[in-house]
Amino acid sequence: MKHSFVIVALLFIGLAVNAQKTDVHFGVKAGVNIANVKVEDAGSYDSKASFYVGGLAHIHLTQHFALQPELMYSGQGGKTTIAGTDYKLKLNYINVPVLAQYMVGNGFRLQTGPQIGFLTTAKTKVNDDETDVKDSFKGTDFSWAFGASYVSTAGFGVDARYNLGLSDISENGGSKVKNRVVQLGLFYQFMHGK
Secondary structure, three states, rough: OOHHHHHHHHHHHHHHHHHHEEEEEEEEEEEEEEEEEEEEEOOOOOOOOEEEEEEEEEEEEOEEEEEEEEEEEHHHHHHEEOOOOOEEEEEEEEEEEEEEEEOOOEEEEEEEEEEEEEEEEEEEEEEEEEEEEEHEEEEEEEEEEEEEEEEOOOOOOEEEEEEEEEOOOOOOOOOOOOEEEEEEEEEEEOOOOO
């Protein structure tokens, strides 16, 4: 699976490099994550709110197609209550999505592509006590992103995305655990109108 993500990412980058005329706009973005984790044969955690923040490079390949690699810090995880005790799983990642975008009208974009995430911290919180559980989770997470966005001629935009976790992030070898994240946010592309 890791090899297929690398191949897809390299193909997208290759398209950008080989494009005869590229128009690149850098930008910043931030927003809210509504995240949970899906546990095989055990349902899923309840969703928990967190945030993401990062940067992007919007690379026009043709009039209607673009490539958008991003680098983002993303708070993920989930929460649940068992026998009256609250449990929170707090997973923090540096995510690198590489999205293919189809621009369907004035500022509207449909987007999809692979994402690799690098785990920075993992903690469980039971009531008010936090425990480091990074050794219980794999250092990388592979996802596929689906979404849509709109950018104004001034460079301000809104973005909605669903990141479907494809890889098992558990290091324990029991039930498979996969990330699920809905992202809603704002972004700004520098020099978008030029």
